[in-house]
Amino acid sequence: MDADYIIVGGGSAGSALAARLSENPQNRVLVLEAGRKDFKWDVFIHMPAALAFPIGSKFYDWKYESEPEPFMNNRRIYHARGKVLGGSSSINGMIFQRGNPLDYERWSRDQGMSNWDYAHCLPYFRKMENCLADPKNAFRGGSGPLKLERGPSKGPLFDAFFKATVDAGYPRTDDVNGYKQEGFARFDRNVYRGRRLSAARAYLYPAMKRKNLTVKTRAMVTRVLFEGQQAVGVEAVIKGKRVTLKSREVILCGGAINTPQILQLSGVGNENDLKSLGIPVVKNLPGVGANLQDHLEVYVQYKSLKPVTQQPSLKVWKRPFIGAMWLFLRKGPGATNHFEAGGFTRSNEDVEYPNLMFHFLPLAIRYDGTGPKGGHGYQVHVGPMYSDARGTVKIKSKDPLEHPALQFNYLSTDQDRREWIEAVQVARRILTQPAMAPFNGGETSPGSAVTTPEEILDWVRKDGETALHPSCTAKMGTDEMSVVDPETMKVHGVEGLRVCDASVFPYVTNGNIYAPVMMVAERAADLIQGKPTLPAEYTEFYRHAKRG
Numbered sequence: 001m002d003a004d005y006i007i008v009g010g011g012s013a014g015s016a017l018a019a020r021l022s023e024n025p026q027n028r029v030l031v032l033e034a035g036r037k038d039f040k041w042d043v044f045i046h047m048p049a050a051l052a053f054p055i056g057s058k059f060y061d062w063k064y065e066s067e068p069e070p071f072m073n074n075r076r077i078y079h080a081r082g083k084v085l086g087g088s089s090s091i092n093g094m095i096f097q098r099g100n101p102l103d104y105e106r107w108s109r110d111q112g113m114s115n116w117d118y119a120h121c122l123p124y125f126r127k128m129e130n131c132l133a134d135p136k137n138a139f140r141g142g143s144g145p146l147k148l149e150r151g152p153s154k155g156p157l158f159d160a161f162f163k164a165t166v167d168a169g170y171p172r173t174d175d176v177n178g179y180k181q182e183g184f185a186r187f188d189r190n191v192y193r194g195r196r197l198s199a200a201r202a203y204l205y206p207a208m209k210r211k212n213l214t215v216k217t218r219a220m221v222t223r224v225l226f227e228g229q230q231a232v233g234v235e236a237v238i239k240g241k242r243v244t245l246k247s248r249e250v251i252l253c254g255g256a257i258n259t260p261q262i263l264q265l266s267g268v269g270n271e272n273d274l275k276s277l278g279i280p281v282v283k284n285l286p287g288v289g290a291n292l293q294d295h296l297e298v299y300v301q302y303k304s305l306k307p308v309t310q311q312p313s314l315k316v317w318k319r320p321f322i323g324a325m326w327l328f329l330r331k332g333p334g335a336t337n338h339f340e341a342g343g344f345t346r347s348n349e350d351v352e353y354p355n356l357m358f359h360f361l362p363l364a365i366r367y368d369g370t371g372p373k374g375g376h377g378y379q380v381h382v383g384p385m386y387s388d389a390r391g392t393v394k395i396k397s398k399d400p401l402e403h404p405a406l407q408f409n410y411l412s413t414d415q416d417r418r419e420w421i422e423a424v425q426v427a428r429r430i431l432t433q434p435a436m437a438p439f440n441g442g443e444t445s446p447g448s449a450v451t452t453p454e455e456i457l458d459w460v461r462k463d464g465e466t467a468l469h470p471s472c473t474a475k476m477g478t479d480e481m482s483v484v485d486p487e488t489m490k491v492h493g494v495e496g497l498r499v500c501d502a503s504v505f506p507y508v509t510n511g512n513i514y515a516p517v518m519m520v521a522e523r524a525a526d527l528i529q530g531k532p533t534l535p536a537e538y539t540e541f542y543r544h545a546k547r548g
Contacts, residue, residue, distance in 0.1 A: 003030035003214070005528075006234055006247040008221045008262065010035075011087020012514060013501040013521040014253035015199035016128070019145075019206070020525035022213040027529075029213045030245065031204070032236055034220035035060075035083035038090050038200055045090050046196050047326050048189075048337040049313075052365070054091040055080040061091065064257060064403055071411040073461045079406065080468060081257060085217055086200030088255070089514060092468065094196055094337040095359070096148055096188040098125055099509030099516050100181045100344070101541040102353045110506045112478035113486050115533070118541065123534035124522040125515070131177075131188065138539060139178040145202040146518065147192040151340025156308050157362040157378055157439060158341055164433035168426075170345045180542035181510070182354050184343030190514070191337055194330030199518065222400040224250050224266040224497060226282050231496035249496050251489075251528070253521075256470040256503040260289035260393045261404045263474065263483075268491065277398060283493040287481035288474055289404075292391035293508040295357075295467035296410045297383035298460055300427040301364045303441030304376035310338075310363040311376045338363070342380070344510065346544065347422035353544060356423050357511055358382050358430075364444070377444065382427045383467060384419040385510040393473050406470075411461065420460050421453045469513045474503035489524045500524040 005021055007014045010033030022029045036059070038045050044053040044060070054060030062081040068074035082088035101118040108117035126141035133150035135142030153162075165184040166172060173183030190197045207213055219238040224231050225246075233246035252259045263269055267282035269289060274281050304311075313322060313333040326334030338361050344354035364377030391408040411417055424446070432440065442448070446459040474483035474491075484491060489498040502517050509516045526533050 001028075001247055002233070002245045003028045003247045005029045005249050005251055006245060007031045007251050007253055008234065009033060009087065009253035009255065009258065009501070010085050010200065010204065010215060010217070011082060011253060011255060011501070012089045012199040012517045015086060015089075015202075015204040016518055016521035017251060017253060017500055017525055018213060018215070019203040020522065021529065022207050022210050024529065025210070025212055027212060030247070031213070031215040032219040032221055032234070032238075033085050033215065033217045035085060035087075035217060037217050038085045038198065043323065043327075045084070045086075045198070047323070047334045048094060048191050048194070048196050049322070049326075049334045051091065051093055051337060060084050062257075062403075064406060066406045066408055069408060069410055071409065071461070072464065075461070077408065077410070077466055079257075079466055079470065081255060085204070085215070086198035088468070089190070089199040090196070092514060093339050093512070094190040095339045095512040096146075096177070096190050096515050097511030098177045098519070099511050100353045102543070103507065103509045107506055110477050111482070113476060113506065116476070116486060119536040119538045120533065121519055121523070122537045122539060124519045127534065128518050128522050133188070134175060134178075137175070137178055139175070145206070146190065147197055147202070148188045149191045150186050150188055151336070153186045153341040155362060156306070157304070158360070160435045160439060161341070161360050161430075163435040164430050165343060167433045167435055168430045170343065170430070173343070176344060176511075177515075181344050182346070182542060182544065184341070184358070186341050187339060187359075189337050189339070191335070194326065194335035220400070221262060222265065224262065224268075226267070226494070229282060229494045231494060249498065251498045251500055253501045255501050256292065256473045257393055257404065257406065259499055259501055259503045260473045261395055261400075263288045263491070264395045264404075265398065265400055268494065273394060277395065279398060283491075285483050285492060287483045289393040290390075290481060291472045291475050292393055292406070292408060292470065293387070293389075293472040293505075294391070294408050294410075295383050295385065295469045295508065296387070296460075296464045297381050297467040298424070298464050299364070299379045299381055299445060300424065300431065300443070301377055301379040301445040302431060302439075303444050304378055304439045305441040306439055307376055308362070308439070309376040309378055314363070314365065338365075344385075345426065347419055347426055349546065354510060355385050355419055356382060356426060357385050358427070375441075378439070380427050380431065381467070382423045384416060384423060386507065387416045387419070388413050389416050408466075410464065411457070417457055421456050424456045424460075467512070469508060471502040471505045471508045471513055474499050475506045476504045477506055487527065489527055498524075498528060500528075
C-alpha cells in the first residue's frame with residue numbers, strides 16, 4: 001500500500017484530519033490536493049484585506065457557477081471554492097462562527113445522530129481553539145491550533161452601528177460563539193498577528209515534519225478505486241501524470257461540491273443518474289449530491305455623510321503603501337478581514353433561534369472588490385440562515401475536469417421568500433436609527449424606491465450572491481437519503497471509504513461554516529481511529545423564551 005489513509009483534498013477538513021491521524025506514527029497518511037501550494041510569499045492569500053483578489057482567479061479558485069436558478073431570474077450564481085492548499089480557508093473571509101447550539105440539537109434529532117448534539121460537539125470546538133480574546137471562558141478553548149483574534153471594530157461607524165442595533169430592539173452579546181449567539185458583537189476571525197491563519201497553516205504545516213505524513217499538491221483525484229464494494233485506493237493525475245495509489249482507507253475531504261462529484265464518478269450515487277452516463281454502479285445511494293444547502297446574501301449599502309469609512313483604502317494608488325505597512329509591520333488596512341462585527345437575530349417570533357445573520361462593514365464593497373462610484377459608504381451583509389430550499393450536485397459526464405451541475409433553488413419556498421423580506425426590513429430598521437443619522441447619506445442599494453415585498457424580492461433575485469457556504473450533499477444519518485454513518489464517517493454500503501467535510505452536515509449551520517467543518521474534522525479523527533470521543537459537556541446555553 002502507498003498509505004494507510006489517503007485523504008482526498010488538502011482543504012479545511014483535510015488539513016485538520018491529516019494532522020490528527022498522523023499524530024499516531026503507525027498511520028501512514030497521504031494528502032492529495034488538486035490545487036497548488038499556498039506559498040508563504042503569496043500576499044493575496046496571507047494578507048487578510050486582500051481576500052477579494054483570489055476570488056475569480058484560476059490560480060486560487062475552482063470558479064464554479066450554478067445552473068440557471070429558476071427563482072432568481074434564471075441567473076447563474078458564481079461560487080468560489082479554494083483551489084490551493086488550505087482550500088477555501090485560504091481564500092475565505094476568515095470569519096469564525098460556530099453556529100447556534102440549537103443547530104446541533106437539531107442535528108441530533110436526525111436519525112442516528114444522537115451523539116452530534118451540542119454537548120458532544122462543544123469539547124471539539126474547545127479542543128481546536130485558542131481564543132485569544134477570552135481563553136478561560138467555559139465555552140471557549142485556550143490551547144488549540146486555531147488562534148482566533150477578535151476584530152477590533154473601532155471607529156465612529158462601529159460605535160453608531162452597535163448603538164443602533166440596541167435602539168432597534170436587538171440585544172448585544174459578549175460572544176456569538178459563547179453562551180449566547182443571539183445579539184450583536186465583535187466577531188472572532190482566523191487572523192493571527194495581522195496574517196491569515198488558514199487550516200493548512202494552523203494544522204498541516206506543523207505536522208508536515210512527520211515522516212508518516214506526505215502532502216502532494218497539483219494531485220487531482222479522478223475516482224476512488226473499488227474491488228467489489230471495498231475501496232482500495234484512488235486514481236489521480238499528479239503533475240500531469242496518471243497514477244494509481246493504493247491504501248487501506250480513502251477519506252474524501254473535497255467539500256460539498258467535489259466530494260459528491262468524486263463519489264458519482266466512482267459509481268456511488270443515484271443509480272439511474274450513473275447508468276445514464278455509462279458509469280458502473282458500485283452502490284446505489286440516492287442521497288449523494290442531494291440535500292444541497294447554502295446561504296444567500298445581499299448587501300444593503302448606504303452613502304456616508306462623513307469621511308470616516310475605509311473607502312479610501314480601496315484606491316489603487318494606496319495599495320503599495322498599504323502593502324508595505326502590512327508586510328513590515330503587520331498593521332494598517334491590510335491587516336483587517338473587513339468582517340469585524342455583526343450579529344444574529346430573529347426576524348419573527350415563530351423561529352426558535354436566530355434566523356438572520358448580519359455583517360457590518362465600514363465601507364461599501366462587493367466580493368469582487370468593486371465599490372460604489374464616488375464618496376464614502378458602509379453596508380451590512382444580511383441573509384436567512386436556515387432556508388428550507390434544497391438543491392443538487394450532479395455530474396454531467398465521466399470527465400472529472402467538467403464541473404458538475406449545481407442547482408441551489410434559492411427563493412424557491414414560501415419560508416425563504418418570507419424571511420428574505422424580513423431580512424431587508426430588519427437591516428433598514430437598524431440602519432435608519434437616530435444613532436446612524438449623522439452618517440446616513442441615503443440608501444444606495446437597493447435604494448428608497450424598493451419598498452414593497454415584491455420589490456424587495458425582485459431586488460434579491462437580481463442582486464443576491466452566495467455567502468459561499470455550500471454543504472449537506474452527503475449527509476450523515478441512517479435514513480434512505482443519508483450517505484455517511486454518523487458513528488464511523490463511513491459511506492453506507494461500502495468498505496474502506498469515509499467522508500469528512502461540509503457535505504456530511506444534515507443541515508447547514510447558523511453562520512459561516514468554517515468552524516463547524518473544523519469541529520467535524522476533529523471529532524471524525526477520533527471516530528475514524530476508533531478512539532474514545534471526548535466526554536460530552538452538558539453546559540447550559542441561551543434559549544429564547546417564546547412569548548405566551
